[in-house]
Amino acid sequence: MAHEHTGEDCLSLVTIFQSLPEKDLAIVADIVSAHHFKAGEFLYQAGDEANALMIVAHGQAKVYQIAANGKEQMLRILQTGEFDGEAALFSNSERTSFAEALMDTDVCQISRGDFQKLMKSSPELAVNMVNAFGQRITQLEQQTTEVTTASVESRLANYLLETSAGLDDARFTLPLKKKDIATYLGTTPETISRKLTKMASDNLLENKGLQVKILDSDGLAMLV
Amino acid sequence: MAHEHTGEDCLSLVTIFQSLPEKDLAIVADIVSAHHFKAGEFLYQAGDEANALMIVAHGQAKVYQIAANGKEQMLRILQTGEFDGEAALFSNSERTSFAEALMDTDVCQISRGDFQKLMKSSPELAVNMVNAFGQRITQLEQQTTEVTTASVESRLANYLLETSAGLDDARFTLPLKKKDIATYLGTTPETISRKLTKMASDNLLENKGLQVKILDSDGLAMLV
DNA sequence: CGGTGCTTTGAGCATGGTCAACTAAAGTGG
DNA sequence: CCACTTTAGTTGACCATGCTCAAAGCACCG
Numbered sequence: 001m002a003h004e005h006t007g008e009d010c011l012s013l014v015t016i017f018q019s020l021p022e023k024d025l026a027i028v029a030d031i032v033s034a035h036h037f038k039a040g041e042f043l044y045q046a047g048d049e050a051n052a053l054m055i056v057a058h059g060q061a062k063v064y065q066i067a068a069n070g071k072e073q074m075l076r077i078l079q080t081g082e083f084d085g086e087a088a089l090f091s092n093s094e095r096t097s098f099a100e101a102l103m104d105t106d107v108c109q110i111s112r113g114d115f116q117k118l119m120k121s122s123p124e125l126a127v128n129m130v131n132a133f134g135q136r137i138t139q140l141e142q143q144t145t146e147v148t149t150a151s152v153e154s155r156l157a158n159y160l161l162e163t164s165a166g167l168d169d170a171r172f173t174l175p176l177k178k179k180d181i182a183t184y185l186g187t188t189p190e191t192i193s194r195k196l197t198k199m200a201s202d203n204l205l206e207n208k209g210l211q212v213k214i215l216d217s218d219g220l221a222m223l224v
Numbered sequence: 225m226a227h228e229h230t231g232e233d234c235l236s237l238v239t240i241f242q243s244l245p246e247k248d249l250a251i252v253a254d255i256v257s258a259h260h261f262k263a264g265e266f267l268y269q270a271g272d273e274a275n276a277l278m279i280v281a282h283g284q285a286k287v288y289q290i291a292a293n294g295k296e297q298m299l300r301i302l303q304t305g306e307f308d309g310e311a312a313l314f315s316n317s318e319r320t321s322f323a324e325a326l327m328d329t330d331v332c333q334i335s336r337g338d339f340q341k342l343m344k345s346s347p348e349l350a351v352n353m354v355n356a357f358g359q360r361i362t363q364l365e366q367q368t369t370e371v372t373t374a375s376v377e378s379r380l381a382n383y384l385l386e387t388s389a390g391l392d393d394a395r396f397t398l399p400l401k402k403k404d405i406a407t408y409l410g411t412t413p414e415t416i417s418r419k420l421t422k423m424a425s426d427n428l429l430e431n432k433g434l435q436v437k438i439l440d441s442d443g444l445a446m447l448v
Numbered sequence: 449c450g451g452t453g454c455t456t457t458g459a460g461c462a463t464g465g466t467c468a469a470c471t472a473a474a475g476t477g478g
Numbered sequence: 479c480c481a482c483t484t485t486a487g488t489t490g491a492c493c494a495t496g497c498t499c500a501a502a503g504c505a506c507c508g
Contacts (some may be wrong), residue, residue, distance in 0.1 A: 065365065068448060075365050086358035096362065126350030127343050133357035134310035137319065140364040141289065141299050147372050148410030149291035152496070179454065186372030193456055193497060198393050209455090209505085210382035224292060321472070336452060402487065417488055433473085433487090 010108035074184035135195025234332035283329025298408035
């Protein structure tokens with residue numbers, strides 16, 4: 001099998017397990033179970049029982065909700081080393097979102113029961129979780145604010161700048177399909193397409209397919 | 225002073241302190257400090273150092289952000305027994321939001337250092353925190369989804385139904401000024417005003433000032 | 449090749465934001 | 479208790495943003 005080392009990956013990659021004492025790491029290694037998902041498969045779906053914390057050991061997954069009117073809203077992209085769990089931690093809760101692998105993805109799972117036990121026996125882990133959740137809350141608050149107060153153009157400019165900063169290069173391939181970028185930014189693929197065309201005609205960037213080259217990052221920043 | 229019992233209130237009211245062993249409660253009681261804020265005063269402001277967890281022992285406060293373009297976005301209303309803390313838990317972070325008392329409000333504070341120590345010595349507390357944050361994340365994800373996918377009319381209908389359900393009465397006084405409802409729903413006071421007028425003319429409700437009486441909750445639910 | 453899904457482009461239009469003027473309600477101070 | 483100031487809410491006219499629907503162009507994959 002391709003990813004025999006998945007269990008170790010979870011321990012070494014994931015920030016919530018960092019700085020844990022040896023004894024705790026040993027316990028964690030014991031209770032994680034590894035799963036592999038092919039691109040397009042669901043890690044979970046709305047309505048599933050939320051009974052496990054899921055850690056992406058390798059790969060990428062999109063987490064999104066479907067609103068009453070059928071529209072998708074992207075909540076986040078789970079990258080290698082990140083985890084999804086908030087809902088998994090209370091008893092009797094159902095998933096309200098979907099998590100879909102964007103590429104072949106390895107996932108480590110810890111059941112709710114095991115994880116709750118683990119937190120009680122390892123204060124360091126619990127504190128790490130609180131910190132991780134705290135950061136997620138701050139980020140979600142910003143996402144909410146941005147999505148309701150800023151124009152699509154502004155949000156897109158911001159997204160491009162953040163993406164290029166993360167990749168450390170003015171020339172890059174968009175990490176998501178435009179369709180997904182659209183639901184992430186709370187808009188439609190058509191609008192994304194139009195705004196990119198406009199930005200290109202304003203000489204802010206070049207765009208061919210998913211290839212983007214930022215020409216004028218100051219100009220983009222002006223739009224934010 | 226009117227609220228001598230503030231310290232105890234924090235312990236008894238707040239879910240994160242529930243089901244803690246006696247010894248931990250004693251420690252908590254020791255390290256909380258009580259503050260009083262008059263209506264309109266700020267519990268904290270953007271730019272302040274985020275160095276304490278704040279628990280509302282009695283009263284109500286609104287937490288909101290101001291976007292780059294100057295627009296407000298309401299993030300939440302802190303009710304009696306609720307707390308605000310995510311940002312306070314990492315070192316060297318600044319507040320990114322404002323918290324303003326909506327009425328005379330008693331607040332218990334615990335400093336970051338004390339709280340981190342406390343979590344390490346009390347796994348129960350840390351687990352409670354993780355659960356509380358988890359629920360907050362779920363709620364924020366729903367807020368983000370709703371605000372980007374549903375129409376203002378739908379969001380307002382939903383807000384009214386939730387509010388009346390919480391108060392358990394079809395006839396009630398809006399708990400916020402319409403201005404604040406507007407920023408909470410990510411819209412403007414004008415639009416709130418118009419939509420309420422429309423709903424009234426559709427015989428879904430009666431509305432005079434902040435008094436609302438829901439006449440047709442099924443009809444409202446149809447809008448959601 | 450012939451799908452299947454993604455993207456682009458166009459035309460039309462609905463939603464809701466802006467600005468401005470006015471009314472209503474809620475302090476404030478003599 | 480009444481004028482005065484301030485804040486909140488309402489209403490109208492206008493208009494920009496961005497969504498919808500439809501059609502056509504691409505790209506990747508079996």
